[in-house]
Amino acid sequence: GAVVSQHPSRVxxxxxxxxxxxxxxxxxxxxxxxxxxxxxKQSLMLMATSNEGSKATYEQGVEKDKFLINHASLTLSxxxxxxxxxxxxxxxICSASPDSGNTIYFGEGSWLTVx
Amino acid sequence: xxxxxxxxxxxxxxxxxxATMNCSYKTSINNLQWYRQNSGRGLVHLILIRSNERxxxxxxxxxxxxxxxxxxxxxxxxSRAADTASYFCAxxxxxxxxxxxxxxxxxx
Numbered sequence: 001g002a003v004v005s006q007h008p009s010r011v012x013x014x015x016x017x018x019x020x021x022x023x024x025x026x027x028x029x030x031x032x033x034x035x036x037x038x039x040x041k042q043s044l045m046l047m048a049t050s051n052e053g054s055k056a057t058y059e060q061g062v063e064k065d066k067f068l069i070n071h072a073s074l075t076l077s078x079x080x081x082x083x084x085x086x087x088x089x090x091x092x093i094c095s096a097s098p099d100s101g102n103t104i105y106f107g108e109g110s111w112l113t114v115x
Numbered sequence: 116x117x118x119x120x121x122x123x124x125x126x127x128x129x130x131x132x133x134a135t136m137n138c139s140y141k142t143s144i145n146n147l148q149w150y151r152q153n154s155g156r157g158l159v160h161l162i163l164i165r166s167n168e169r170x171x172x173x174x175x176x177x178x179x180x181x182x183x184x185x186x187x188x189x190x191x192x193x194s195r196a197a198d199t200a201s202y203f204c205a206x207x208x209x210x211x212x213x214x215x216x217x218x219x220x221x222x223x
Contacts, residue, residue: 006157034211043203044158044213093157095211104211106150108157 002028004096006107013084013114020080021110023094029074030096034104035067038091050077051100084114120214121204127220134191136217138204139184145207147180149189152201152216161189161202194221 003026013019023033032051036044050056050071058064066088068080077096081088093109121138128134138147146165150158164171164180164187171178177190191198203216 036213041218043215046210046212049210091155095158101207101211104160106158106160109155111155 002026002096002098002103002105004030004094004105004107006092006094006110008110009108010111011113013112015085015114017084018080018082019084019112020078021092021094021112023077023079023096023107025075025096025098025105028096028098028105030077030098031074032097032100033071033077034095034097034101035069035077035079036093036095038093038109040091044093047079049101081112084112086114088112089114121202121217123217124215125218125220127222128194130194130196130221130223132194132221134194134198134219134221136189136202136204136219138187138189138214140187140204140206140214141185142206143208144182147178147187148205148207148211149176149178149187150203150205150213152203154200158203191219194219196221196223 005024007022035047038044047062048056048058050069052071052074056069071077095104095106097104148163149161162173164178175192180187199221201216201218204214205211
């Protein structure tokens with residue numbers, strides 16, 4: 001089946017620094033990628049939708065300048081958490097779709113801890 | 116919000132028993148999907164049921180959809196300890212919106 005890879009799987013960073021999480025579709029071209037955030041024992045909350053070559057569409061309440069999303073190629077999207085704060089500590093999951101969201105494959109997620 | 120609501124929030128059963136999880140949602144959907152998540156891991160897609168379908172089977176999984184009641188159920192038959200995980204329903208209209216999940220614990 002289709003594979004979506006996220007890297008790193010775990011990262012610890014200091015408050016005030018920026019951290020980048022990559023999401024790659026390994027065996028298909030992802031026209032659309034989605035970024036979710038999940039707090040412990042909570043549901044997945046959609047943060048933003050990105051289409052290759054265009055600006056990401058952010059969900060209400062998600063700070064665009066804090067969570068920078070880049071979808072520069074059909075196989076790679078990145079989420080950069082800027083000026084990280086302990087409240088940004090969470091599990092971030094990406095998903096990718098070859099057909100604008102009809103078929104969706106999820107990555108394994110990335111644990112971010114801000115200390 | 117279209118977010119689905121699963122119940123129960125947590126379910127504990129013995130191996131061999133059946134597990135039933137329910138999902139309710141609020142607005143129109145194109146399809147409804149069920150996912151599984153092992154602790155601290157990504158999501159695994161289990162089954163998709165379209166809005167014009169009422170029941171679907173996949174191995175030990177049986178999903179029903181009642182669009183008039185805006186509800187779905189996931190039945191796992193003959194459960195195994197390896198089925199221990201969180202299960203989420205997700206409704207699709209323009210985007211995929213997840214419910215809060217049911218934590219299933221299957222004891223040997």
